[in-house]
Amino acid sequence: MSDRAIHEQLLDALYRECAPMLNLYARRLTSGDSHRAEEAVQEAFSRAWGNPHVFDPSRGSARAWLVTVVRNILIDESRTPRIRRTDDDSALAEHPAPLDEIDRMLTATLLEDALASxxxxxxxxxxxxxxxxxxxxxxxxxxxxxxxxxxxxxxxxxxxxxxxxxxxxxxx
Missing domain, CATH: 1.10.10.10 (Winged helix-like DNA-binding domain superfamily/Winged helix DNA-binding domain)
Known part of the structure; x- marks a missing residue:
């Protein structure tokens, strides 16, 4: 089996495991906008598929890396003029969403990965x-x-x- 085929199988398994949690997280960051949330998650996996060398397992888990990628995609998106409609609509970078159970879980996961390093x-x-x-x-x-x-x-x-x-x- 080629390296690319192995990479695709691993990415598929990662998608099945992490996509639902990432969609919930992204939906929370976008104030419930499921379309933007799904696009951010798809973009994160597209980046992972296209640039597998960017992920460094010595710096943390793949799940933690994907959470960071999704968050950064949404922050970058909120900073572009074509997305920023009103102050109330998308102020992700200026006013992060309040912590809820999903945010606490993801923060705990990232903290655990950071401590392990x-x-x-x-x-x-x-x-x-x-x-x-x-x-x-x-x-x-x-x-x-x-x-x-x-x-x-x-x-x-x-x-x-x-x-x-x-x-x-x-x-x-």
């Missing part, structure tokens, strides 16, 4: 301090490292996390 010592300190509520002093003692080392890991870990989130299209 961090070095283990950085990820451990961030997760234990921010999500586990462990004081940094206690974590340093538990890990057997000086407090300054724990602080350094937290600082550099947060900096790397911010960059990873920005790569995935989340504003920090």
């Amino acid at each position: 961090l070095a283990e010592p950085h990820r451990l300190v961030i997760v234990r301090c921010y999500y586990g509520g462990t004081p940094l002093k206690d974590l340093a003692a538990e890990l057997g490292v000086p407090l300054g080392t724990a602080k350094s890991r937290l600082f550099y870990g947060l900096r790397a996390l911010r960059a990873a989130l920005q790569e995935r299209g989340l504003q920090t």
